[in-house]
Amino acid sequence: MVSLDPIIRCSKLTKTYGQGESAVQALRGIELEAFAGELLMLVGPSGCGKTTLISVLSSLLDADGGECRVLERDLRSLSAAEKTAFRARSIGFVFQAFNLIPTLTAAENVAVPLLIQDMPRRAAVRRATEMLERVGIGDKAGKLPSQLSGGQQQRVAIARAIVHEPRLVVCDEPTSALDHQTGERVLKLLRENALRDGRTLVIVTHDHRIFPYADRIAQMDDGRVVSVQRPSEKSQ
């Protein structure tokens, strides 16, 4: 299932926040590869640069130095407009706090990435409803986020992250707002539904209980990737 084409290839990647004395070097030479069809977890202590790294990978943030190729594109060479279009087409996002728009129904929230790509509203909502059915909450399509449980909201968020068939999905701490059981179910769901058609998932997490769902785990420390292992190796 995991192919050998690297979908992500970062080398000597650096990123510093701020300047002078208050400067924080968040990334200090990242070396990382991820492949089509794999679920890669980024783990490490708080403040080690995980969020910064996925921000760069998803072209939300520009690195200062080094190289980063994502989905055959050199991110450094993309203009701001190209990055916006790149995100719209090729990246799905799952956030720790779900970030569902509170005044939209579940189906409408899921439809947003399609609307951003100018799909007509009816068609978009229909596709979104199908996607909700796929993640097991088709009956909640007409509900507002506030009427859903945390686990249900994260399912909606997952449906939103994949409804437009992106090739890369990035998730920042997707289970940290959920209890353990729900978190595991969400991970299962991500593996079953998001990890299709050669799509790559990069998941930032603290939660060692979900480590077994990874194909590989990149351990980070102080702005560097210090090791990349399979879950079975890691738990030893």
Place this chain on the structure above:
Amino acid sequence: MMYVALRMLLGDRAKYFGLIFGLTFASLVLTQQSAVFLGLMTRTFGAITDTGVADIWVMDPKVQYIDDIKPMSDTALLRVRGIEGVDWAVPLYKSLLKARLENGNFQSVNVFGLDDATLAGGPHTMLEGRVEDLRMSDAVIVDSVGAQGKLAKPPSKPGGKPTPLHVGDSLELNDRRAVVVGICKVSRTFQSQPVLYTTYSRATTFAPHERKMLSFILVKAKPGIAEADLCARIRERTGLEAYEKETFIEKTMGYFMKYTGIPINFGTAVALGFVVGVAIVAQLFYSFTLENLRYFATLKAMGASNFRLLRMILLQALLVGATGYGIGVGLASLFGYSFRDTELAFRLPWQLLLGSAGAVMVICALSAALSLLKVVRLEPAVVFKA
């Protein structure tokens, strides 16, 4: 995505109604105050528009506005009549005179003396009697507000209602008897005195005798003669001032603007409405955007361009703007309508509607601009911050 914008706006009912309320209030104050201001300004020249027939007003060069009377000698009329391009020219007497009422009280009245032959410049809306009845002896026409108010006969018993003046009643001007033959309607002016129409020659007998009696000469230009040219010619030949009607209206209005402090008083009210409107709406709209900033950031992360977010915010601003404007102007019109038969001066021409629409747009644009700035500067990477 415009649908998403609308849902974001309408979904938060409390905020939405707050915004609408702010804009409604702002456009109500703007429109209502301006309309009253315009209405008041119309009153300054009511006497000019009531004297509808004349294209050109001729007067002493020192006259500054309609109620500023500097009499000319009667020969001026003949000189004006002799000027080529003049179709006809008639005298107009205008002055404040003291009338003695039946009960012996004195009341000053604003007397118009119309050309004996043509009665040109007379009242155009008669409620009782006819303008031609002025040809009867001692005849005068009084305005309805005066007839019911200051000229009314005192109540027969204390605490009763005064009896309005009617056709057939009489009063005295300068010891001469005047008989009411008609009641007319006149435009409200700043002069609170009753208006009384009579003929020019009778008016001069009502007035204390002076060497010069002629207040204005009303002139009609021959067909095809440019009024501006004729005014210039009259000025040149007679040394008198001649204005086209519109110019005289502007001059009169200008006088009141300059010397009465009305514009500045109303200006501050309108400006305050505007400022309060901007403050309320900008603050509400901005906090609406701030509350939604996290979602705007999410949209931005998911690949919505700045331009798209801009259009979303503009649409939201436009919607609340249009709704608030609609309700505000509606309320202002309702206000004007419900006071239509009162002393309230209220005029709401389309130019004013356009003007307040513009002002509301400015308010919305300012508020939206604040929000836009915030959203455009937003780093999409903040979406990962908890």
